[in-house]
Amino acid sequence: MTDAARPVEQSVPAAAPASLRRIMVPIVVFAGLAIAPWIAQFGTESFILSLLTRVMVLGLAALSLDLLIGYAGLVSFGQAAFIGIGAYAVGILASHGINGIALQTAAALAASAIFAAITGAISLRTRGVYFIMITLAFGQMLFFLATSLAAYGGDDGMTLPSRSLFLGYDLLDSDRALYYVAFVTLGLVYLACRMLVASRFGRVLRGARQNPVRMQAIGFSPYRYQLVLYIIAGMIAALAGVLLANTSEFVSPATMSWQRSGDLIFMVVLGGMGSLHGAILGAIVFLLAEEVLAGFTEHWHIIFGPLLILCVLYIRGGITPLIERTRP
Amino acid sequence: MNETRSAPMTARMTGPLLVLDHLAKNYGALKVTDDVSLTVGATELHAIIGPNGAGKTTLIHQISGLAQPDSGRILFAGEDITPLTMAERAAEGLARSFQITSILPDFSVLENVALAVQGRSGSSFRFVRNASREEALNAPARVILNQFDLLPRADVPAGLLSYGEKRQLELAIALATRPRLLLLDEPLAGTSHEESARIIATLKGLKGTLGILLIEHDMDAVFQLADRISVLVYGRIIATGSADEVRNNPEVRSAYLGEEAA
Ligand SMILES: Nc1ncnc2c1ncn2[C@@H]1O[C@H](COP(=O)(O)OP(=O)(O)OP(=O)(O)O)[C@@H](O)[C@H]1O
Ligand SMILES: [Mg+2]
Numbered sequence: 001m002t003d004a005a006r007p008v009e010q011s012v013p014a015a016a017p018a019s020l021r022r023i024m025v026p027i028v029v030f031a032g033l034a035i036a037p038w039i040a041q042f043g044t045e046s047f048i049l050s051l052l053t054r055v056m057v058l059g060l061a062a063l064s065l066d067l068l069i070g071y072a073g074l075v076s077f078g079q080a081a082f083i084g085i086g087a088y089a090v091g092i093l094a095s096h097g098i099n100g101i102a103l104q105t106a107a108a109l110a111a112s113a114i115f116a117a118i119t120g121a122i123s124l125r126t127r128g129v130y131f132i133m134i135t136l137a138f139g140q141m142l143f144f145l146a147t148s149l150a151a152y153g154g155d156d157g158m159t160l161p162s163r164s165l166f167l168g169y170d171l172l173d174s175d176r177a178l179y180y181v182a183f184v185t186l187g188l189v190y191l192a193c194r195m196l197v198a199s200r201f202g203r204v205l206r207g208a209r210q211n212p213v214r215m216q217a218i219g220f221s222p223y224r225y226q227l228v229l230y231i232i233a234g235m236i237a238a239l240a241g242v243l244l245a246n247t248s249e250f251v252s253p254a255t256m257s258w259q260r261s262g263d264l265i266f267m268v269v270l271g272g273m274g275s276l277h278g279a280i281l282g283a284i285v286f287l288l289a290e291e292v293l294a295g296f297t298e299h300w301h302i303i304f305g306p307l308l309i310l311c312v313l314y315i316r317g318g319i320t321p322l323i324e325r326t327r328p
Numbered sequence: 329m330n331e332t333r334s335a336p337m338t339a340r341m342t343g344p345l346l347v348l349d350h351l352a353k354n355y356g357a358l359k360v361t362d363d364v365s366l367t368v369g370a371t372e373l374h375a376i377i378g379p380n381g382a383g384k385t386t387l388i389h390q391i392s393g394l395a396q397p398d399s400g401r402i403l404f405a406g407e408d409i410t411p412l413t414m415a416e417r418a419a420e421g422l423a424r425s426f427q428i429t430s431i432l433p434d435f436s437v438l439e440n441v442a443l444a445v446q447g448r449s450g451s452s453f454r455f456v457r458n459a460s461r462e463e464a465l466n467a468p469a470r471v472i473l474n475q476f477d478l479l480p481r482a483d484v485p486a487g488l489l490s491y492g493e494k495r496q497l498e499l500a501i502a503l504a505t506r507p508r509l510l511l512l513d514e515p516l517a518g519t520s521h522e523e524s525a526r527i528i529a530t531l532k533g534l535k536g537t538l539g540i541l542l543i544e545h546d547m548d549a550v551f552q553l554a555d556r557i558s559v560l561v562y563g564r565i566i567a568t569g570s571a572d573e574v575r576n577n578p579e580v581r582s583a584y585l586g587e588e589a590a
Binding site: 195196198199200201202203204206207210211213214215216217218219220221225228 | 392393394413414415416418419423424426430431432433434435439443444446447448451452453454455456457458459460462501502504505
């Protein structure tokens with residue numbers, strides 16, 4: 001079960017320079033995920049595949065949150081709402097017989113962009129704890145809206161009639177195919193985000209995180225850049241929602257619970273903020289640890305919570321910088 | 329010795345670059361800016377001196393857009409910029425330095441300046457190309473760093489610079505926005521003798537190419553650099569004129585210079 005995570009710890013080469021070690025982490029993470037299905041066939045394949053697909057999908061959502069937290073200093077406590085929008089786009093359209101993934105994804109992206117534009121325009125006028133609270137409030141608003149959608153299962157949610165169709169074909173019915181769709185999506189979004197944070201746009205945001213007044217004094221209005229980033233991050237999380245609905249073949253308000261938003265923050269902090277692959281690594285460690293602990297006892301939350309807090313306290317800056325700094 | 333009589337020729341002919349028109353601001357009962365009117369010509373270096381707490385920094389805050397005046401107007405190149413935000417004013421060509429050093433500590437020295445260049449060169453809604461490799465931004469930044477002898481420190485994180493180096497970076501950032509008016513809040517404070525000399529030399533080099541409003545406690549520097557000097561005491565301008573006029577003004581002597589001598 002720890003196939004994807006194990007190579008990471010062993011991967012630190014003896015005397016690699018810092019820059020090499022920095023690209024080693026994402027390379028090892030993605031290489032591990034690429035070969036995991038091959039290893040999975042020696043175990044309970046469908047269980048491992050569905051677990052790791054979920055890991056990558058939530059890793060994608062954590063990645064979107066790292067854009068906000070790690071690069072713009074915006075601690076959003078409502079990122080799961082966008083996963084919900086993506087999942088419900090699939091669920092609602094599917095229940096009306098629209099099964100094409102292209103159309104479902106387009107709807108998810110459009111809806112999440114609109115929701116992000118409206119809620120972001122308001123939330124970004126606040127800072128710090130107020131920003132956390134208001135994003136949480138918008139997330140809860142959407143959660144309760146979903147519970148009230150009686151036609152779409154209300155509290156209980158709804159089972160999808162089938163996974164999404166790709167150009168009319170049921171390609172995604174194969175667990176492996178779905179796994180690799182999630183893998184390729186995560187990889188492409190990761191590369192796009194790498195570019196984004198290094199671009200002019202990303203540099204303005206990174207500057208505004210350090211010193212917004214200085215940025216204004218040289219002619220940048222951080223608000224506009226933060227709003228565009230908030231929309232981009234929301235759309236990425238909605239993409240994760242589309243994949244999550246297909247993974248579980250089930251959509252319910254739980255996809256956008258505030259606990260899920262909190263889990264995403266933990267993944268980002270655990271993996272190391274502001275590195276992008278740290279968020280993915282955080283998702284891997286978080287979800288595998290959850291799985292392992294849940295196997296021991298049903299009261300795994302009692303162990304998991306304090307464990308997470310200890311991790312955050314003792315591995316300052318998260319797992320990724322820890323690996324990058326390690327000198328064997 | 330009042331504002332209109334001592335306005336320089338350039339200002340009278342082309343209109344001044346900056347006009348403060350009866351600016352006023354209170355912090356509670358404190359009149360921090362009390363009916364301040366002054367002008368800065370397009371190529372003038374206008375210094376403001378005054379004791380601690382006179383309201384000099386607050387005045388710069390209002391001109392740059394960091395604070396709003398309660399009443400009065402700020403005209404920049406003939407346009408009323410009072411309703412504009414700080415970022416909009418910067419985009420018009422109004423740059424400032426901060427009395428309390430304000431840099432981007434995690435960015436390299438080069439990146440601090442390149443980002444200021446970026447602010448004035450095209451859209452920053454560009455999402456693909458690596459900004460730190462854009463020569464169009466780095467080359468002008470290196471020229472400015474060289475001017476401050478900071479080029480050897482280009483790749484150092486700005487937060488690790490010495491205090492004096494940070495003061496110079498502060499100035500370099502302001503200059504990198506290619507301003508028409510530079511607002512400088514005590515650029516010499518806390519710098520070593522050599523660093524002061526270098527900053528003064530840089531300012532002399534700049535003089536005549538843009539408007540500068542300089543706040544400074546170092547009287548030698550002020551008397552060397554300024555075309556005109558205004559004296560601010562308790563939020564009011566009590567005198568404006570040439571170095572000699574200000575030096576010999578009895579009100580100034582008692583209110584300010586006298587205190588220093590004593
Ligand atoms: N935000 C604020 N709220 C309340 N009072 C303030 C505020 N900012 C400044 N003041 C007060 O206004 C007065 C002028 O402050 P300011 O910083 O403008 O003075 P200054 O002339 O720049 O002084 P210095 O030479 O020490 O830098 C001071 O008495 C200060 O305490
Ligand atoms: Mg001051």
